[in-house]
Amino acid sequence: MTDESPSAWFTLTHQRNVVEIDFAGVITASAFLTIQPTNPSLQAIYLHASPLMTVKNVTLSSATTVDPLHPTPASFALVNPFQPLPTRDPPIDMKSHPEIKRKMWATMAEADEGELAISVSGGWVRLQPAPGQDSHVAFAPIHVQVDYQLVIGGDVVEGIVFKRPGDAGNEYTTHPHDPNKVIFYYLQANPTSVQHISFAAGPFEMHCISAEESHKPIIGFCLPGELEWLENSTSFLPRVMAFTTELGSYPFTDFKIVFVNNLRTECVTAATLAIVSSDLLHPPSIIEQAIEVRKTLSLALIQQWIGINIIQRTFSDTWIVNGVALYILGQFLRHLLGNNEYRFRLKKDIERCVLQDQGSQYPLCMPGIIEPPDAPTTAFINLKAPAVLHILDRYLAKAGTSLGLSQVIPRIFMAALSDALPGNTLTTGYFLRQCRKVSGLDMGTFADQWIYGSGCPRLSVRTNFIKKKFTVELSVSQTIPAIEYLNSLSEKQQQMAIWKRPTQFFEGSLTVRIHEADGAPFEHLIDIKTSNKTFALPFNTKYKRTRRSGHIAARFHKAHTEVDETLNEDEDEAQLQAADRAGIFAYPPWEDEDERRRWKVAEWDEGEANAMLGEGGGYEWIRVDPDCEWLTVIEFAERPWCWISQLQGDRDVIAQIEAIYNMRMYPSPVVASELAKTVLVKNYFYRVRMEAARALSLYNTSECDYIGYFLIMKLFQTCFCYASTTSEAEAPEIRCRPLPNDFSNIADYFVKKSLIAAMADLRDPATRSVWKNVRIxxxxxxxxxxxxxxxxxxxxxxxxxxxxxxxxxxISAAAQGILSESELESEQLMLKEAKDVLDRAMTVDRLVPSFHNVVTKAGLQAQIKSILAGQRTNDARELLSYTREGNYEPIRKIAFDGLLLCKPPGRSGAVDQYLFDVIKYDHSLTIRRYVTRALSESILVSLALGEITSAIPLPGVLDLTDETEQMRTQRAEGQNNAIVKALRKDFGNKLDVKQLVQDNLIESVTLPDMEIRFALLKLAEVISSSTTEPLPGNIITLTTPLIETPVAPPPPKIRISMSGGGIVSQSQPTHESLMEESQPVVPRTIPKIILNTKGNATANKKKK
Known part of the structure; x- marks a missing residue:
């Protein structure tokens, strides 16, 4: 906001609110504001106020020591900027969506200036002696009291969530006049941004989560009947408080967490308070939600340090505030859940970040932006920012002299508590300066690459072991997918994407860890300064033969006893070390030959074994960037036995996950056997076992003799079912009679679910349907x-x-077409059996509800998938009953998704009318927004699925031999325009839908909810073309009166007597307002000074 704006001519120095809440839906309140003028031209104060409330009275006062102004009613006006669209010829319809959009943006700009205008003209802006400085003057403060009432009733009002933060504790007294009322006093002593002030009122039950003297008290509130779940869900919060307090003192006096129903978002964080959805509460018997609840609630408490007490100075600094909070959260989860869980989540987050940051995302920090990031951008910032801080921590710890961010973050927290951080606002520059101070490193290159630049590199690594020199040649080449993506755009699109600023080249140190023949790891640091370079990495051990750590390799070592006899003592020791490492992840039952035969354990053939054992002095495996110091995808091709050695010999979870990912590329029964052994060995982290179980489904091919099919069924039957009567049964003969559930071993529980998911991927390549015995x-x-x-x-x-x-x-329609008549009949019988089983499960869930109705959710998703596959009748009545009010909101969302996927807009007039009635009248604002967004998305999904046939271009032959970049761009734009035109033509015949969209769009202009307005506007843009906004009519020009510019009053006229007479002023000053601007000031003449030498002083011809 510019300094010339009238809204910048005053500051709010203090605010006190008195709120009386009637749970019948009425809020009566008074706001007491202290305004400090900063400009003498201030005539009106503009405040933000909801148009839904009724302002009863506005009173002004100015209690100064000299000439105080007593409370006086003031003139005010409450304006609703969301007015109906004007009536004109031609009338505004759906094709006028460009004009409607322009008016919406203008209305929002008007609302940003403030809806409540209060007049302060008439002497309220005045000067007074500055406190403690009689020779200086300052503007007198203005006290504003606004009395208002908000009648909610049954309407849905955004932002009304009925516990206000208090730093001095809660004072609780009985109302002096009405014994049925209770008064709570709250005081917020710390300076807090207005969006972080929240309160909730309700019949809460209270639980003191922690009242130890070692840290601040933590208090939980919930609705009646949920106290036991509250105690279970929040028991870990004292550990969060203790962990974060080690980085800096808690900035407030306590922390309160309130669980309420029907919250718009999962968690809302405010000063000393977190308002959380009661859906996060869970009993001790729930496993899955316990992990996610710890993540959400821990972040809410950590944000009290950074996010509430410390905020970003500008919108471009949002990444550092969110990133530091999420980085601390990651460190706490490492402390709470273990290093394996932390490393696994870190690897997954980096993979998702690299996948998304391929040219379509903006940098983390864009100096100069004037709008906050939208929801998708914020989600990407929350994903990339903590990952960037992780690699920054590794950079500071390795290249500098510090311990990384563990020294930077406490300095920031200390600066905020000691008022050394201006306004408790954090900037990117301040953060980087602190990093430079503690490490002594120049942060410019790092910041340009990862903070001010977008994109992530792709590294391609190739190795070559030179036996004569005992060195490994490591070739590293770097490509930037973001640059390639932007180069593929047209010139016009490239100009629009200039703010994305992709990094041209990423440089830095890359760690390469070589596990040599004896298994000992040796790290090498290589500097990446060019796109392609080969590095010669020396060996440290010189053994004649590589000692594989796997048991398969050990069997071939045993077969070559004549060679082993020539080994020296060092090699013997290396072999013992390899056997010791393999023993950690060994499966002793497979040492028996009969057991190996029953499991069909495969072994390398003679050629592969000789190649593996003949790598004289070679390495066992190589890790590139083992500590995740780069946000990158590394393409590294190695032989399969190297990955097996890494899986068996490296204890790092990331190393094991990388090995499984790369092993999937080799369709070998030996690799499948190693994956099955990984599932069986419980020394592996349970998430590694889950990944191995899912990877086994890829070996359900004839090339691998369907070994994946056999191993998955064998694993599930062995681990979780009653023992089979035939121990050597083939895969189709394996029968699974499950044991009673016992989830006391959490790791086995998750592995069991992964095996079940893998069973659903075992399809017969001939029929593309899942094997019959698997479905049974x-x-x-x-x-x-x-x-x-x-x-x-x-x-x-x-x-x-x-x-x-x-x-x-x-089963797809194409797969059903290749079935014989008998096979198709058998499929129909099994499909009916499955349908009956699922319907029975959903019926039981209605009678005895599962936790959050997760069984019904899964059943609804199964029904929708069957309808889309053509296996179930497309009957909207099956889904409509789940969309009605009163059902659990996630259930309603899934049902609406199915309704819109199976009956997109324009297919059924009754369904269309019902959907728009939900948008207008449903009591849940969340559902209203969700359905509005889903309308346009369902149309685009129908277009992508080919259901709008007129929008599909006809096949043809194109000559692309001499096609230039400009021609390719024009062809792509032409195809897009043709698809849009065909889509709008298709909806041109659906007049009922267009009329519903038009009526709701025009009506939404007067509604205060912005999300619904813009979602309907997007829907109109999708299905309708636009018309040009007509020019305004005749313009009447009125001449404005000339207003003279006010000037400062001249000094008074004085006559001075030179003979010692008194000095008399011609006009004595009076105490009046110096800033009155109701009348223009007329300039006076230049003052005259008359010197009288006769000894008499006169003033206005009167003798003194």
Whole structure:
């Protein structure tokens, strides 16, 4: 906001609010504001006020020591900027969406200036002696009292969530006049941004989570009946407080967490307070939600340090505030859940970040932006910012002299508590300066690459072991997908994407860890300064043969005893070390030959074994960037036994995950056997075992003799079912009769669910349908499920089985076409059986609800998938009952998704009318917004699925031999324009839908909810072309009166007597307002001074 704006001519120095809440839906309140003028031209104060409230009275006062002004009613005006569209000829319709959009933006700009205008003209802006400085003057403060009332009733009002933060504790007294009322006093002593002031009122039950003297008290509030779940869900919060306090003192006096129903977002954080959805509460019997709840609630408490007490100075600094909070959260989760969980999540976050940052994203920090980031941009910032801080921490710790961010973050927290951080606002520059101070490193290159630049590199690594020189030649080449993406755009699109500023080249140190023949790791640091370079990395050991750490390799070592006899003592020691490493992840039952035969454990053939054992003095495996110091994708091709050695010999979770990812590229039964052994060995981290289980489904091919099919069924039957009567049964003969549920081993529980998901991926390559005995096994799992002796809930387990059944029984129309008549009849019988099983599960869930109705959610998703695959009748009535009010909101969202996927706009007039009635009248604002957004998305999904046939271009032959970049761009734009034109033509015949959209769009202009307005506007843009906005009519020009510019009053006229007479002023000053501007000031003449030498002083011809 510019300094010339009238809204910048005053500052708000203090605010006090008195709010009386009637739970019938009426809020009566008074706001007491202290305004400090900063410009003498101030005539009106503009404040933000909801047009839904009624302003009863506005009073002004100015209690100064000299000439105080007593409370006086003031003139005010409450304006609603959201006015109906004007009536004109031609009338405004849906094709006028460009004009409607322009008016919406203008209305929002007007609302940003303030809806409540209060007049302060007439002497309220005045000067007074500055406190403690009689020779200086300052503007007198103005006290404004606004009395208002908000009648909510049954309407949906955004921002009304009925506990206000208090630093001095809660004072609780009975109302002096009405014994049925209670008064709570709250005081916010710390300076806090207005968006971080919240309160909630309700019949809460209170639980003191922690009252130890070692840290600040933590208090929880919930609605009646949820106290036991509150105690279970928040028991870890004292550990969060203790962990974060080690970085800096808690900036407030306590922390309160309130759980309420029907919250718009999952968690809203305010000063000393977090308002959280009660959906996050869970009993001790729930496993899955316990992990996610710890993440959400921990972040809410950590944000009290940074996010509430410390905020960003500009919108471009949002990344550092969000990033530091999420980085601390990651460190706490490492402390709470273990290093393996932290490393696994870090690897997954980096993979997602690299996948998204391929040219379509903006940099983390864009100096100069004037608008806050939208929801998708904020989600990407929250993903990339903590990852960038992780690599910055590694950079500071390795290249500098500090301990990384563990020294930077406490300095920032200390600066905020000691008022050394101006306004408690953090900037990117301040953060980088602190990093430079503690490490002594220049942060310019790092910041330009990862903070002020976008994109992530792609590294391609190739190795070559030179036996004569005992060195490894490592070739590293770098490509930037973001640059390639932008270069593929047209010139016009490139100009629009100039703000994305992709980094041209990433440079820095890359760590290469070589596990040599004896298994000892040696790290090498290579500097990446060019796009392509080969590095010669020396070896430190010189053994004649590589000692593989795997048991498969050990079997071939045993077969070459004549060679082993020539080994020296060092090599013997290396072999013992390799055997010791392999023993950590060994599976002893497979040492027996009969057991190996029953499991069909494959071994390398003679050629592969000789190649593996003949790598004289070679390395076992190589890790590139083992500490995740780069946000990159590394393409590294190695031989399969190297990945097996890495899986068995490296204890790092990331190394094991990378090995499994790369092993999937080799369709070998040996690799499949190693993956199966990984599932069986419980020394592996459970998430590694889950990844191995899912990877086994890729080996369900004839090339691997369907070994993946056999191993998945064998694993599930062995680990989670009653023992089979035939130990050497083939895959189609394996029968799974599940044991009663026992989820006491959490790791085995998650592995069990992964195996069930993998079973649904076992498809017959000939028919593209899941093997029959696999589908029977999945149905038996839900039929024979027994949870009577299990102390944990099986809700999520049943949902996983239902999802697997849905995937297993879904067959494409093309796959059904190749089935014979008997096979098709058998498929229909099995499909009916599966449908009955799922319907029965959903019926039971209605009678005995699962936790958050997860069984019904999975069943609805299965029904929708069957409808889309043409296996179930497209009957909207099956979904409509789940969309009605009163159902759990996530259930309603899934039902609306299915309704719009199966019956997109224009297919059914009754469904269309129902959807728009939900948008207008539903009591849940969340549902109204969700359905409005889903309308336009469902049309685009129908277009992508080819259901709008007129929008699909006809096939043809194109000559692309001499096609230039400009021609290719023109062809792509032409195709897009043709698709848009065909889509709008298709909806041109659907007049009922267009009329519904038009009526709701025009009506939404007067509604205060911005999301619904813009979602309807987007829908209109999709289905309708636009018309040019007509020019305004005749313009009447009025001449404005000339207003003279006020000037300062001249000094008074004085006559001075030179003979010692008194000095008399011709005009004595009076106490009046110096800033009155109701009348223009007329300039006076230049003052005259008359010197009288006769000894008499006169003034106005009167003798003194």
């Amino acid at each position: 096994a999945l149905l038996d799992l839900i039929r024979l499920n027994d949870n009577t002796t299990n102390r944990y809930s099986d809700s999520y387990y049943l949902a996983a089985i239902i999802a697997a059944i849905s995937n297993a029984f879904t």
